[in-house]
Amino acid sequence: MKYLNVLLIFIIVIVIGCVSSLKSPTKSKIDVPKLNNQEVRYPSSDSWSEVDAFLDEAIQNGTFPGCVALVGNEKGIIYASAKGGFTYGVGTPTNDFKVPAMELSTLFDMASCSKVTACTTAVAQFYQRGELNLDSPITNFLGTEFGVNGKSGITVRNCLLHNSGFYPDPNPFWNTPEFNCPATENYYPPMEFTCQNQIYQSILNQSLMNSIGSTYVYSDLNFMTLMYVVGNLAKDLDYVTEDQLIPGCDNGGPENAQCYYEAYVRNYVFGALGLDSTNYLPPQYLAPQCAPTENDTVYMHTTIQGVVSDGNAYALGGISGHAGVFSNVEDMWSFMYTLMFAESNSQYLNSTTVQYFTTEYNHTQSSRALGWNTNDPTVFDEGWGLACGTLSPKTWMHLGYTGTMLCGDPDRNLVVILLTNRVYPDSTNIKIENVRKPFSTLVQQVYDSIIN
Template sequence: MMIKTILVIVGLVVAICSANRVAYSNINVPMVEDNVRALSASIWSPVDELLEGAVSNGTFPGCVALVGNKKGILYSSAVGSYTYGIPPVYHPPGIDNPPMALDTLFDMASCSKVTAATTAIAQFYQRGELNLDSPITDFFGPEFGVNGKAGITVRNCLLHNSGFFPDPNPFWNTQEFGCPATSQYYPPMEFTCQNQIYNSILNQTLQNPIGSTYVYSDLNFMTLMYVAGQLSYENKYTTSQDLVPGCDNGGPEAYQCHYEAYVNKYVFGGLGLKSTSYLPSANDAVFCAPTVNDTTYMHTTIQGVVSDGNAYAMGGVSGHAGVFSNSLDMWTFMYNIMFAQPDSSYLNSTTVKYFTTEYNHTQSSRALGWNTNDPTVFDQGWGLACGTLSPTTWMHLGYTGTMLCGDPERELIVILLTNRVYPDPSNEKILSVRKPFSTLVQKIFDSYFPH
């Protein structure tokens, strides 16, 4: 009995110490610079016109844009509606096609890689709990090393030079892969394929030698999800009580569940983000911009659940996709990254600088997790999506039509959230909108807000 009591006390002490190691951000995020928007509305009218034109020409049904600096939000606008006129699956009573709003929730797609997975990895790194040059086999075991993968490190995954192919083949939401849910015409989003997907990652083959070549791959961040989840579990940041019901089916694949719990508590929770999460509730679906009209797998217009097929087959939680958020929460997130303090235990300024600085100019424009807006590298930071913002701008894009840009030279934050994949993801008109939008913002900012 005495031994059991001692063990309980030790467990409580460890849990308390773990909680104390993770602090919440104490940065005061200003929402609106005093009187700025009212006094300067006319100077931003060209941006309004550009976005309204993009809605008119079918680039996307609607969007939300937000621009700000250290003093606060300088410009924000919600343009268009959820759809091109067809009522979405979920909408408020009496409002067949809701207008976009600053609090509309968007499927962030690959922006999940930085808003969730990269931030979690950076926090473990900052606390000295993770060496970025640790081989992935330290977490998955030697089984991961098959097919030449033994030398892949956490850093390789962050830089997308691990050698992985861009995606698993076959995709996990296909009949060929055979997740249990795919046998149903309306496949449920559940965690019944956890073990099969985990083993799929273990058995992946490589496209290139490790470290040799930049290839943007979702597999890198699927892998990092398990790394972060295992670190959370082993360092006692999360317990079984924190996990999404039905997620933990036993085995190392359950680190997926600890990853979601960690991100929810310490990445989103650490900033008090009330509307950012994996797995938005059924009640929140009405606030979510619809995405793809999926006629081959989900057989519905997707709304309120992740549109990425692999992430859906994973139960809606992954390091590469699955986060939902809105413009105001993304403003808070970006502000805390941009203006991180030297002593911040969320992410300090040294860690932020390290993760947002281009790492290997000869290989790609990538930073660690983040991309950059460097025009002198072959991929030009996704074709200079952040326009004429500085080359050191750290940024990321999401397949659904989301974009985050942080220009450290101007201390300027630019956010553009759209549902450009509705109803057909083959619509790529946004490729001719992102860069002009960002460039226009830069020109207006430099003209009227000298820094």
């Protein structure tokens, strides 16, 4: 009997140890002011009518068919407005050939804003917990196979700063006949994971255009790579278990780090903030609420709506570190607010970590922070041509190819968000390059006139 009791105690200790080893997402304790689904005006001024008129004009001149904009500070949302429609008067099949008006709840393909909202945040969390050294070589996570073609010295930090030496994109793109993913054989290629191993091998075998650390070149390959780093950490450190993976994603082999990445971001990045409208792979019943992107006559042969428009991310099954996240303005407000007003003891991301990842890193090379960009006018690239206008040079920001923009000004404690589908119906429309900067500048001027 004595030995039986000892055995029972031993079993209980083991079970308790196993249970305690399972990691639960840390919820943010910040109380984010919520957005009502209606136009919001700063109570003491009508000055925001200037911003309304500016956005109306951008729609009228064909910069984008519609947009959603939001401005807020520590007290809450100052201005929010949805303008225009999903298209320029042409209905979409997903919307029963109607043209829905933009709403504050409209979902947008966030494109490269995925790099910061998903991948960079995940990297920062592992860093903050002491589980990731940013100067660790990528080979620590992807194996020595990644080190071919001179890549053995690339670190996590290099990828965050876009000075890894990578070319801007894989060549050929993964959705092209030249790359020969199985799905490209179809006129309407399905978004699936059948090319997972082939793409992973492509990442391993990439060559470099510059020596490591020498030159800033904005490259999606950096965040495609970091996706596998995050996924391996999530798997190896037991943040994600196999039963949490999206069905059909895990085809076996090291490329399944993609699946663990998605599950980690779903639970620890977006889920921890209660961002219910933000994730990869929005369910198809939400497609009618997604702003359409381009009319693709080359690969998907349709007006893209409700699935990622980036061809490389599509070939990956819709999940990547560089693109694929869908979100709306309220969720992006919650995300930006959480970072802007992070507390010193936050286990989600504390104020020290946020400042580290959003501060310009190497002024002599670029305006980049770690993952994020900055609005610094004194560097050659000027933070994508000062897309955040005359907001502070310390403003941390990111843009998305589809027409999305996030700006966080730490000097003003101000968040500015502009979500558009400027790529509809043709991504060669680049009029938004003449809209982002003056929009942000106008917001700054209106805000400062009200506050001061």
